[in-house]
Amino acid sequence: MNVSRGWYQKFCTRNPRISERLAQRLSKSRNKVDKEGIITYFNSLLKAYVGFHCTAREVYNVDETSFKTKTHSKRVVAIRGSRSVWIEENAEAYHLTIVMTATADGTLVPPAFILPGVTCETSVLDECPVDGALVTTAPKAFMNSTIFNTWLIAFGEWKLEARGGTSSQWVSYLWNVAVVVADDAQRLALQTSNGVDKDIGAATWIRTQVAAREDVLTVPARHTGKERKRVSTDDEWFSMAGLHAAASIPNKRKKASIANRRKKFV
Numbered sequence: 639m640n641v642s643r644g645w646y647q648k649f650c651t652r653n654p655r656i657s658e659r660l661a662q663r664l665s666k667s668r669n670k671v672d673k674e675g676i677i678t679y680f681n682s683l684l685k686a687y688v689g690f691h692c693t694a695r696e697v698y699n700v701d702e703t704s705f706k707t708k709t710h711s712k713r714v715v716a717i718r719g720s721r722s723v724w725i726e727e728n729a730e731a732y733h734l735t736i737v738m739t740a741t742a743d744g745t746l747v748p749p750a751f752i753l754p755g756v757t758c759e760t761s762v763l764d765e766c767p768v769d770g771a772l773v774t775t776a777p778k779a780f781m782n783s784t785i786f787n788t789w790l791i792a793f794g795e796w797k798l799e800a801r802g803g804t805s806s807q808w809v810s811y812l813w814n815v816a817v818v819v820a821d822d823a824q825r826l827a828l829q830t831s832n833g834v835d836k837d838i839g840a841a842t843w844i845r846t847q848v849a850a851r852e853d854v855l856t857v858p859a860r861h862t863g864k865e866r867k868r869v870s871t872d873d874e875w876f877s878m879a880g881l882h883a884a885a886s887i888p889n890k891r892k893k894a895s896i897a898n899r900r901k902k903f904v
Contacts, residue, residue, distance in 0.1 A: 694742035
């Protein structure tokens with residue numbers, strides 16, 4: 639319905655309680671949230687918290703947010719003095735999706751980015767200030783079940799690595815205690831030398847073997863080619879190092895079929 643400017647001004651004069659406001663965008667999924675859904679969510683969370691005896695360190699909140707190219711809002715008529723004015727937005731193509739995770743005690747998990755397309759640039763994470771950030775691609779940068787399952791695997795690896803410091807310190811502490819026990823140092827020395835005598839351990843061929851292991855076998859692999867500029871993700875998550883490692887692997891050349899070979903000769 640279209641009205642003239644004069645009619646609108648007279649309408650506002652007759653109704654001084656309304657005013658023109660700039661509405662904030664609200665997605666359809668957020669607009670469908672009701673009181674019953676919130677109560678059900680917190681009851682389920684409380685049941686899981688009590689049933690699994692979770693601590694604040696073991697409760698994770700995962701959410702995804704998107705960045706869109708269009709951010710302009712519409713002007714609407716609302717009651718004068720209202721603090722928040724919302725308008726439901728139409729579904730638009732996502733430009734970028736970010737997966738954010740945090741624990742109840744405030745620990746933040748490195749973000750994960752979903753880019754539109756099938757491949758991404760090898761250097762896309764080179765300037766990312768957050769260590770451990772991940773990236774993958776989707777046709778329209780939407781989160782789907784396959785990508786979420788692979789993210790759970792990557793998240794599990796991050797969780798083990800993040801908590802590995804505590805575990806390694808505890809193991810190191812137990813090892814130091816065991817070493818100071820009587821006669822354990824001698825047993826450790828026998829294990830280090832494989833139980834052989836000192837004169838045999840100093841033999842020339844053994845020294846040569848050690849030199850071969852340290853100087854020859856530890857030589858890094860030769861870099862055979864340049865990195866590719868783009869990497870195909872195939873619904874897998876890549877870190878910055880993972881992208882460069884995948885880009886250094888040369889693509890397998892497809893063998894030309896017999897029909898194509900005949901066309902070249904013709």
